[in-house]
Amino acid sequence: MHPALSPTVLTELRRPRSYPAVSIVMSTHRRKPGNAQDPVRLRKLLAEAKERVQADPEASRADRIDVLEQLDRAHSEVDLVHAEDGLAILVAPGEHQVWSFGRAAPARVVLSDTFLTRNLVAAQAAERPFWVLAIAADRVVLWGGNQERVAEETRHGFPLVRTPDAPDPQRKERIGDTPSTFRDEETKAFLRQADIETGKVLAADRRPLYVVGDAAALALLDAVGSIAKEATEQIPHGGLAQADAETVRQAVEPAVRAHAQREISDALAELDTARGRQAFAAGLDEVWRAAGEGRIARLVVEENFRTTVRDDGEHLVPAESGEREAREDIVDEVIERSLDTGAKVTFVPDGTLSDSGQIAAALRY
Numbered sequence: 001m002h003p004a005l006s007p008t009v010l011t012e013l014r015r016p017r018s019y020p021a022v023s024i025v026m027s028t029h030r031r032k033p034g035n036a037q038d039p040v041r042l043r044k045l046l047a048e049a050k051e052r053v054q055a056d057p058e059a060s061r062a063d064r065i066d067v068l069e070q071l072d073r074a075h076s077e078v079d080l081v082h083a084e085d086g087l088a089i090l091v092a093p094g095e096h097q098v099w100s101f102g103r104a105a106p107a108r109v110v111l112s113d114t115f116l117t118r119n120l121v122a123a124q125a126a127e128r129p130f131w132v133l134a135i136a137a138d139r140v141v142l143w144g145g146n147q148e149r150v151a152e153e154t155r156h157g158f159p160l161v162r163t164p165d166a167p168d169p170q171r172k173e174r175i176g177d178t179p180s181t182f183r184d185e186e187t188k189a190f191l192r193q194a195d196i197e198t199g200k201v202l203a204a205d206r207r208p209l210y211v212v213g214d215a216a217a218l219a220l221l222d223a224v225g226s227i228a229k230e231a232t233e234q235i236p237h238g239g240l241a242q243a244d245a246e247t248v249r250q251a252v253e254p255a256v257r258a259h260a261q262r263e264i265s266d267a268l269a270e271l272d273t274a275r276g277r278q279a280f281a282a283g284l285d286e287v288w289r290a291a292g293e294g295r296i297a298r299l300v301v302e303e304n305f306r307t308t309v310r311d312d313g314e315h316l317v318p319a320e321s322g323e324r325e326a327r328e329d330i331v332d333e334v335i336e337r338s339l340d341t342g343a344k345v346t347f348v349p350d351g352t353l354s355d356s357g358q359i360a361a362a363l364r365y
Helices: 007-013 034-054 061-077 118-126 169-175 185-204 215-224 245-276 284-292 330-340
Strands: 021-027 086-092 095-101 108-112 130-135 139-145 150-152 209-213 233-236 280-282 296-302 309-311 316-318 344-348 359-363
Touching (some): 007 118, 021 034, 034 108, 061 086, 061 095, 086 118, 095 118, 130 215, 130 245, 139 185, 150 245, 185 215, 209 245, 215 233, 245 296, 245 344, 280 284, 284 316, 284 330, 330 344, 330 359
Antiparallel strands (some): 021 086, 130 139, 280 359, 296 359, 309 316
C-alpha cells in the first residue's frame, strides 16, 4: 500500500483517466472484533466491481480485461493486518493503487473517468501532517509525521550526509586551535544545501515544520538560509539526526500539540469575527451551499462528524444509509470542495461546534 498522501499525490490522483476508472472505497478496522469481517466486505466489493466492469458496454474488451487484472493485483497488495480506518482501491487501464487512510468512509464502487478522491482528501486534511527536520554537522534527516506517527522521508534527496574533514594539524601548529564544527565553511555549505532542499519540499507540500538540533546547529542553519526562520518552531535537542522514529515523535510531540491547539483557537476566533460581520455559515446545509459557491475562507469541522443526507433540489435533508440517492460522505465532499477553492480547513474536538450543527465556516463574502 502507498505510505502517505500529499497535495502533489492528490493532484495526480484527481486527473482524468481512461474509462473505466474504478474506485472501491470502504471503512476498515484497526483491531478485533471489527477487522474480522473486513476481508469479507472487501471481497464482496471487488466482486461487485468486476461484475460492473464486465457488463459495461462503454468499456472496450481490452480495457475490461486489463482492469480486471489490475483489480486482482491491487487485491493482492491490500494489507488488512495493518489497516487504518479507511481503504481505497483505485484502478484504471494500465494502473492500480491501494491507499490506507485514517478516516472512515462509506462502502462504494464507482466507475467513471476519474477516481473518487473526496475521502482521501478529507483524510489528508484531518491527519494534520507536519515535517520534522533533524540537523547535525554531518547529517540532516527529514521526517514526515501526523498525530499518530512519524516516518523518515527518503525522497527529495534526504537524508543528506557528509563526512567531515579530519582536523588540520598544521593549522593547529600555526594558530593553536582547531576550527569549531559550526564555524567550518564546509559545514555551512552543507547546511545551506539542506536549507535549499527543505525549501523545495515545502514548496511542493506545505506543512508545519519543526526544526530540531543542538543550539549551535540551529544558529548556523538560521544564519545560512531562511528555513529555520520560517519554521513553526525550533526545538533545541541534539542527537535526533541519528535517532529512531519514536524518539523523534516524542521530542516534537509537545510542540505539535501546542501548535494544533493554537490552530483551533485561531479558527474559532475567526468564526466569531465572521459572525460579527455577518459572513458566517453554520450547519451542513448552509455550509454545503457556501462551499459549492466557493465562498468559504475557513471551514471548521468536528473531528468525527458524519451524517447521511440526500439533496431534495433546494436543501440537504436527513436520509438513511442505503436509501436511494443518499450521500453518506457528504462531509468529506464539503471538505474537498472547500479545499479546491482555497479554503483553510480545521478539525476541532467533538462538541466544540454543538451550537453550530457540528460544522461552520467563515465566508469570504
